[in-house]
Amino acid sequence: MTRNSVREAEWPHRRRTAAANPTPPPAVKQALCCQCGQLRTYKQAKAERGPFDPLDRWRRRWVGSLKCSHCAVVTRHALLIPHSCSYRDSDEREQALALGDAPRTQMEQLTDLERLRPEYRAAFPQNPNLRHLWRVSDEAAARQAGQRQVATLCGGTHQLLGDHTLARAERLKPEYLAPAPVRADEYEDLDTGMSWRDGDCVDCLRVYNAQVLSKRRRDLRARLVRAFVLATKDAQSIERLYAALGEAVPDC
Incomplete structure (x- = not known):
């Protein structure tokens, strides 16, 4: 049996596999024209660039070339990240860390802030x-x-x-x-x-x-813990606490 005949014997199996596990179509995403601000949908953009730009990491953008119905020409579009993506706000969080925010997650705690913050300020003129x-x-x-x-x-x-x-x-x-x-x-x-x-x-x-x-x-958590302790006191303390909480939280 030749090599070509072996490949031909695999074709029915590949067709069955493709029929059983079809490739999902490209997701419909949104893009914003950088010239006029027109919003459009797309499946795949030309010259698409992700967020990682080795030349200038602080001017990186999700961009691609699409035809704008308003401009009637192919323009650069900002590719909007879907809400379901876990990394949707990763660039915004990195910028917030560079501008003094404290790390929130374990991944952000691994960020080298001593390198990140001077690097961010070196990319833009500062007032x-x-x-x-x-x-x-x-x-x-x-x-x-x-x-x-x-x-x-x-x-x-x-x-x-x-x-x-x-x-x-x-x-x-x-x-x-x-x-x-x-x-x-x-x-x-x-x-x-x-x-x-x-x-x-x-x-x-x-x-x-x-x-x-x-x-x-x-401080609020400490006061609420204290309120739970006072809830076991006499009726006068309970009424005073109930009135204070009722004013702060009307549905209480």
Whole structure:
């Protein structure tokens, strides 16, 4: 029996296998035109590129070439990741980690933040006129070590000037911080060749407020545990606790 005859003998089996286990058709996905914003559906795009760009990992995008019905030409489209994908927000989470967020999962805890955060800031021009937040203990440790830089809450660094600077207190305050009004005046920066406005760093405020929210949640859990203990007390304590919970949670 020749090699060709062996292959021909396998053809019926392959056809039966294909009939029993048919290949699912390509899923219908969505794409957004980068020129006009027109939304369309597609199954496969030309020149499709995934999120991994070895040349510039912070400018990587899910993009492909598709014909836009509004532009009437083939344009670059942003390929939208389906909601069912587990990695749908992976790029957004990596950017949040670079901007000061704390790791949430075990996979994020393996991220090299000391490499990630400087690499992210090196890819974009940074506003030198932002007012950042940092921990007083970090500033004291940096000055004691003879260093002139301190890590900010947004994951960057701040140049320390003089003997002391104004920073937020080490202990979190019970209220959230809001950014100060931004002035319309712009100031040219010789290093970047661009003009920037003064203002608070919104990423520092976001991280600070997230820490305040986390602390409030811990305090709330402690109070709820205390409420369970008080639930075994006398009728007067029960009524007072019931009224307080009824005001906070109307369905209680």
